[in-house]
Amino acid sequence: MPKAPTRTDAAFPLIDGGKARLVRGLGGAVYATPDPEPTGAWVGFFTRRGGVSEAPFDSLNVSTKVGDAPAAVEENLARIRASMDDAPTAWVKQVAGDTVLRVNESGFAGEADALITSREDLALVVAVADCVPVALVGGDTVGMIHSGWRGTLAGVSGKAVRRMSGDGSAEAGIPASEVTAYIGPCIRRCCYEVSEELAAEFARRFGAGVIDGRNLSLPEAIRLDLEQAGVERIVDLELCTGCRPGLFYSHRKQKPHTGRNLAAVVRRGA
Numbered sequence: 001m002p003k004a005p006t007r008t009d010a011a012f013p014l015i016d017g018g019k020a021r022l023v024r025g026l027g028g029a030v031y032a033t034p035d036p037e038p039t040g041a042w043v044g045f046f047t048r049r050g051g052v053s054e055a056p057f058d059s060l061n062v063s064t065k066v067g068d069a070p071a072a073v074e075e076n077l078a079r080i081r082a083s084m085d086d087a088p089t090a091w092v093k094q095v096a097g098d099t100v101l102r103v104n105e106s107g108f109a110g111e112a113d114a115l116i117t118s119r120e121d122l123a124l125v126v127a128v129a130d131c132v133p134v135a136l137v138g139g140d141t142v143g144m145i146h147s148g149w150r151g152t153l154a155g156v157s158g159k160a161v162r163r164m165s166g167d168g169s170a171e172a173g174i175p176a177s178e179v180t181a182y183i184g185p186c187i188r189r190c191c192y193e194v195s196e197e198l199a200a201e202f203a204r205r206f207g208a209g210v211i212d213g214r215n216l217s218l219p220e221a222i223r224l225d226l227e228q229a230g231v232e233r234i235v236d237l238e239l240c241t242g243c244r245p246g247l248f249y250s251h252r253k254q255k256p257h258t259g260r261n262l263a264a265v266v267r268r269g270a
C-alpha cells in the first residue's frame with residue numbers, strides 16, 4: 001500500500017494567519033494544508049494553482065459542469081491524484097443537504113454532502129467555490145464535508161461527527177472529543193453579505209455572533225455546530241476565498257464563470 005503523501009518538491013512560506021502552509025505536490029498542483037500537520041491523516045485544500053485550465057477557469061479547476069474543457073479537467077485531476085500518491089478517491093453528488101455516507105470503496109458514492117471512512121489510503125473529496133470544506137480526523141476515521149449555507153443550517157458538520165462517534169448505535173465510534181476538525185478556505189464574514197431573512201435565520205439558529213449587519217460567518221456557525229456535537233479541537237485555516245482570487249475560486253466574487261477547488265482528506269496508514 002502506498003503511504004499517504006508527504007513528499008513535496010517545493011514548500012511556500014506560511015500564509016497569513018499562520019495556520020496553513022502552501023505546498024506544491026508532485027504533479028504540480030498547489031494545496032493549502034494545516035500547519036501543524038494533522039496526525040493520522042493528510043488534509044489538502046487544493047488551490048487554483050498548478051493546473052492547465054485556461055481563463056476564467058485557470059488553472060486547477062476540477063469541475064466539468066462549469067464550462068471548462070474536459071481534457072483540462074482530466075489533466076488537473078491527474079495532477080491532484082499525483083499529489084495524493086494516486087490514492088483511490090471516493091466522491092459524491094453534492095446536493096446542499098445533510099446526508100452523511102460511510103464509504104469503504106473508491107468511486108461515486110451517491111448523493112450526499114459528507115463522507116466518512118475508516119479505510120486507509122482512500123481519498124474523500126468535495127468540490128467547492130466559497131462553500132466550506134470541513135475535514136474531520138479522529139482515531140481510525142476521517143471525514144470530509146461540503147457545507148454551504150443550507151448544509152450549515154441543516155447541521156451537516158455536527159451530523160458527520162455524530163456518525164463518526166457511532167451515533168448511539170452499536171457501530172464502533174470515535175468520541176467527538178478525540179476528533180479534530182479543519183475548516184478550509186471558504187467565503188468568510190468579510191465577503192459574504194446575505195439577505196436580511198437569511199441573516200435572521202442564522203442568528204436564530206446560532207446566535208447573533210455569526211452575523212454582522214447582513215454579513216454572515218459560515219465558519220463561526222460551523223464551529224458552533226461542531227462544538228454542540230462535542231468537538232473540542234477546531235482549526236480554522238482562516239482563508240477567505242473572496243479575499244484571495246489568485247488562490248481560490250469564488251462563486252460569489254467571480255460569477256458567472258469560475259472553477260471549483262477540490263478538498264481532500266486521506267487516512268494515513270500507521
Ligand SMILES: [Zn+2]
Pocket residue numbers: 188189190191240241242243
Ligand atoms: Zn473576505
